[in-house]
Amino acid sequence: MITNHEKISQELFEPAHVDVSKSEKIAKPSLTFWQDSWLRVRKNKGAVISLIVTVLLIIMAFVGPLITPYAYDFQNTKHANLPPRIQGLENIHWLPFDGTLKNRQGVELHPYETRNVKEYYWFGTDGLGRDLFARVWKGTQISLLIAFFAALIDMLIGVTYGAISGYIGGKTDSIMQRIVEIIMGIPNLIVVVLMILVLKAGIIPIILALSITGWVSMSRVVRAQVLKYKNMEYVLAAKTLGASDSTIVFKHMIPNMFGVIIINTMFSIPNAIFFEAFLSFIGLGLQDPHASLGTLINDGFRGMIAFPYQMIIPAIMISLIMIAFNLIADGLRDALDPKMRD
Template sequence: MTEGNVNNNKWAPIDKSILDNEVIARPSLTYWQDAWRRLKKSPLSMIGLVTIVIILLLAIFGPMLSKYSYSEQQLNFANIPPKFEIYQVKDKFVYVHQEYKLIEVSEKGELLQRVVESEKNPADKYNAFDFYGDELVIDYSYAVDKSGTNGAKFTLELNGEVLQPYDTVSNKSYMLGTDSLGRDVLVRVLYGARISLLVAFIATLVNLIIGVTYGAISGYEGGRTDNIMMRIVDLINTVPLMLYVILLMVVMEAGLKPIIIALGSVYWVSMARLVRGQVLSLKEQEFILAARTLGVSKRKIISKHLIPNAMGPIIVSMTMMIPSAIFTESFLSFIGLGVSAPQASWGTLASDALTSLRSYGYQLLYPSLAICITMFAFNFLGDGLRDALDPRLRK
C-alpha cells in the first residue's frame, strides 16, 4: 500500500494520558516499611514510642547532668517538698519545715542553710531561733489544740509579732524535693529508671534468645520431642517467681543479680509457647516444604525461614513483656527483695516513701508516676505494633 492510498480520516493520534494508567503511584514497600507507615498513623503508639525514647535518654544522661549524686545526703535539707511557703524576715526569707525546723532560703526558693535552734521547748511546744540578731519563734501548740488561725498548725513570730506567709515558691535546689536523708528525689528517680529498665531489657533479651530458640525447636520437631519440651515448660511455670527470688537470695547476696537471674529463668516460658504455636502453623507451608525438598538443614529452616516469619508476634510479645518485667521488679523491690541501699529502683523508692506517706506524699508520687508512665508507654507501643505487624491488616 502506498502512502497516497492511506485515508487519513480513519486514523487518529493516541491520547497520551492513557500512559498515566501504567505509572506506579508510589514505590513498592517492604513488610517492615509498610508496618512503620501504619504504625505512624497511630497517635497513641507514636506517643508511647517518643515517651520511651525520652525515658531512656533521661535514665542514661539525667543523673550525669545533676550536681547531686543518687547517694549524696544533706541531712539539714531532709524531707523538703517541691513547693513550700516562705516568710519574709526583713530582707531575708525562711521556710518552716513540717518538723518545725527553720531553713533559710532565697526569695526564688533556693535552699541556703538550716538555722540552728537557740532553744527547743517540747513541753510548751515552741522552738526559738537567733536569726541574724532577731528572735524567731515557731509556736506549734496549734497542732495539738487545733485552734490555729485558718487551720494553721503553727505560727512564726518575729520579736513577738506573728508573720504571714510571703509567697509559695518552687524548690529551686531540689526540683522534686528531698527524701528522709536529704537525697535528691529527682536524681534517685532517674537513677531508679536505670535499674528498672536494665532488669526489664535483660529479661527481654533472655526472652528473645532462650524463648524463641526453645519454642522454635519444639514446634518444628513436634511429636515426642515437643511433648517433652513443653512438659519442662509447664514444670518451670508452676514454681512461683517469688520462690525463685527467695531461693536465689539464700544462695547469693541480696541485690540486682538474683532478680535478673530469676526473671531470666522464668520469663521466657510464655515466649516459648507463643513461638511454638507460630512454628506449628508455619512449618506445613509450601515454602518450608520446598526448603526441605532442596535439602536445607533444620537449623537454617528455623533461623532463616520460620523465626523471621514469626517476628511480628514475637516483637509484640516482647514489647508487652517489658512493662510486666518492670512491674515485677518494682514489686519485688517494694517488699524488700530488690537492690540494696544506696542503690534505688522505682520499687525501693516507693517502699522507702511508704512510711512517711501521710506527711510527704510526693516521695511516693514520683516513682509511682514513673512506673505508670513507662507501663502505659510500652502498652501503647505494643498495641500499635500488634496492629501494624498484622499482615491481614495490610492495605
C-alpha cells in the same frame, strides 16, 4: 452550546497523546512489610505519643543524674526531707515546686527558710538528705536496664526453646512441653523469691530470677507459630533443596515470626518493670545506696503522709513507663499482627 455560525475546530477530533512508557506505571510505590507496618503505627496517635514519651524517659534516665550537682548516693542529713523547689518557680504558689509543705493540721511550713537552706532540690530530698531528682532518674535507669535485659534473655531462650520443640515434634516435643508445664505450675513469685534469697539482692540476680520463668510464654507462642509454618510450601522447598534444619528454622521460619516476637517482647518489658518494682517494694530488691523505682516507692511509702512527694514522684514515673510501653505494644500488635489488620 455551539451555534450554527460557529465552526468546530479540527483539533477537537485529534486522538489524545498517550505516553506508552507510563501506561504500566504504578502510582503508589511498593512498600515492604516493615514500611507498611510503620505507616500503620504512625496512624496510632497513642502509640506515637507513647514512643516519644519512652524515648524522652530513656534519655533522661541516663542524662538526668548528670545534670544535677548532687550524686544519687550523697547524703546530707541537714537537708533531709526537703520538699521540691525549682528556681524561678518558687514564687508560683499553686505549683508544687515552691519549697513548702503542709502538716496534718493544714499549716503551711517553709523548711528551706527554717533551716536556712540556699540550695534547690528539684524533686526534694529523702530521709537521708539525698537528692530525689538524681535518685529517681538513676532508679529509672536501673529499672529499665533490668527490664530490657530480662526481656532480651526471655526472648532468646523462649524463641530457641519453642522453635526446637515445635520443629522436631514427636517425643522430644512432648518431653519439652511437659517441662514447660512443670515450670508454669510453680508460682512465679516463689521461684523468683527463692532465687533472690539464694543469690542475694542485686541487679544480675534480679535479672536471672526474672528470666527463670519469663521465657515460658514466649516459647509457647513460638512453638505454635513453628507448628503452623513447618508444613508450608517454602519450608518443604527448602528441605527439597537440601537446607539443614537449623537453616530452615533460623533463616526461613523465625524471620516470619518477627512480628509476634517483637509484640511479646514489648509486653514483657512493662511486666518485668512491675515485677522488679514489686520485689523492691517488699524488700527483696536492690539495697542501699542503689536505687530502683520500686525501692524509691518503698522508701516514700514509709513517710507518705508527712512527705507525699517522696512516693508520688517515683509512682508517676513507673506509671508513665508502664502505660507508654503497653500503648506501644498495642500499636505494634495492630500493625504487625495480620489478624488485627483492618
